[in-house]
Amino acid sequence: MENARTAARDRDTEGRARNARPRDGLGRPLPYGTQGVERQPEGVVRTPAETVAEAQALLDAGKPFHAHEVFEDAWKSGPEEQRALWRGLAQLAVGLTHAARGNVTGGARLLRRGAGAVEEWAAGSGERRPFGMDVEGLARWARELAGRVEGGGSGGGSVEAGAEAPRLRGTP
Structure with a gap:
């Protein structure tokens, strides 16, 4: 039997709780009825090259x-031996997300955690240049950005995500 609390929850087609509120480019929920940024579909299996290309396009777009x-x-669909790499990259991206949202502590912490994770995996x-x-x-970029975010003042604090996006494959 559904109660008022569970009946009001947004659900996906599988019946799992999923917030259907629109979101902005940094993933922050917007009021219902507001035009948001299209969400990434979940559970998509991509090749590593497709993953890197799609993630880079999204990073470049802020x-x-x-x-x-x-x-x-x-991370969730790939081979076990690659999961720590993809998890570390996800931490870098969410660290940039938090830094762009103005969450200095969380952003810096996740940037450093992601940097350590990808270095440890390598x-x-x-492998020095996976995919x-x-x-x-990437590790250098993350640590430098974490330091600037924590520095506050001129150039510190909140950052513009698109302008700070890393180059996953180095300089073009």
Whole structure:
């Protein structure tokens, strides 16, 4: 029997709780009826090259929250030996999301955690450029951004996500 609380919850086609509120480019919920940014579909299985390309396009468009969802799909559907890499990349994207939202502590923490995760994965796997990605450059970018975000004042605090987006494969 449904009570008033569960009856009002948004559900997906499988009956799982899923907030249907529209969201902005940084994943923040907007009021019902507001035009939001189209959400990334969940559970999409992509090749690693497709994952990197889709995530880079979203990062470049200033949508790191949505890029995080692409990385999360790869983390959850990919081979076990790659999951830590994709999870670390998702942490980098959500760290940028928090930094762009003005969450200094959370953004810096997730950027550093993601940097450590991708470096640890690279060291353990022996791969320095998985799927063409510049792991060392990404870790450097994340730590530098975390420091600037924490620095506050001029150039610190909240950042513009599109302008700060990393180049997953290094410089073009």
